[in-house]
Amino acid sequence: MFNLKVPIFAFIVSLSLSLPIASADIYKYEDDEGVLHFTDAPADHRFKIFMRDIKKDKLFRTHFRLSKCIGNPTIFEPIINSCALEFGVNKSLVKAVIHAESGYDPNAVSAKGASGLMQLMPNTAKSLKVGNSFDPAENIRGGVRYLRFLLDTFRGDEALALAAYNAGLSRVARYGGIPPYQETRNYVAKVLEYRKSYQ
Numbered sequence: 001m002f003n004l005k006v007p008i009f010a011f012i013v014s015l016s017l018s019l020p021i022a023s024a025d026i027y028k029y030e031d032d033e034g035v036l037h038f039t040d041a042p043a044d045h046r047f048k049i050f051m052r053d054i055k056k057d058k059l060f061r062t063h064f065r066l067s068k069c070i071g072n073p074t075i076f077e078p079i080i081n082s083c084a085l086e087f088g089v090n091k092s093l094v095k096a097v098i099h100a101e102s103g104y105d106p107n108a109v110s111a112k113g114a115s116g117l118m119q120l121m122p123n124t125a126k127s128l129k130v131g132n133s134f135d136p137a138e139n140i141r142g143g144v145r146y147l148r149f150l151l152d153t154f155r156g157d158e159a160l161a162l163a164a165y166n167a168g169l170s171r172v173a174r175y176g177g178i179p180p181y182q183e184t185r186n187y188v189a190k191v192l193e194y195r196k197s198y199q
Contacts (some may be wrong), residue, residue, distance in 0.1 A: 118144075150165060
């Protein structure tokens with residue numbers, strides 16, 4: 001068991017570099033003094049899931065077909081491989097983004113209106129010429145094309161590209177790096193950790 005305490009302004013991405021590849025679910029909570037606490041064995045109800053055990057999560061999704069079409073990642077493997085090759089994006093990164101964005105649910109819709117496997121916002125989907133965000137092939141192709149654009153914009157820096165994918169290009173440009181939003185920092189850390197497990 002481990003239990004880490006990190007100041008709230010600490011760069012969460014560093015967590016992904018300092019921890020081994022997840023072998024258990026990781027939980028966190030922020031106390032009244034702004035300190036983040038991480039553990040793999042929560043003994044307090046304030047701890048909430050932060051990062052799931054990728055192997056356990058994949059096994060769960062493979063053997064238990066839940067409602068809302070939460071799917072087996074291997075179903076989308078041919079589409080992912082094709083789009084990754086077309087746009088020159090590492091397929092492990094694509095899989096990690098899909099895992100973090102929708103859990104491989106092609107019918108996923110966020111509270112903000114993002115939809116499909118790679119959670120494309122309506123305007124983003126339109127600009128990428130994605131006619132149906134719930135079509136896995138269209139959604140993945142659009143999402144990978146957008147990832148390629150972001151990677152090119154940030155000269156191959158995956159962390160910045162992921163931050164822009166989550167928070168928007170303008171916010172990353174405004175702050176000159178990963179924005180100081182906990183959601184975005186958590187997102188970048190999770191995707192980079194998932195990416196290792198898909199390699």
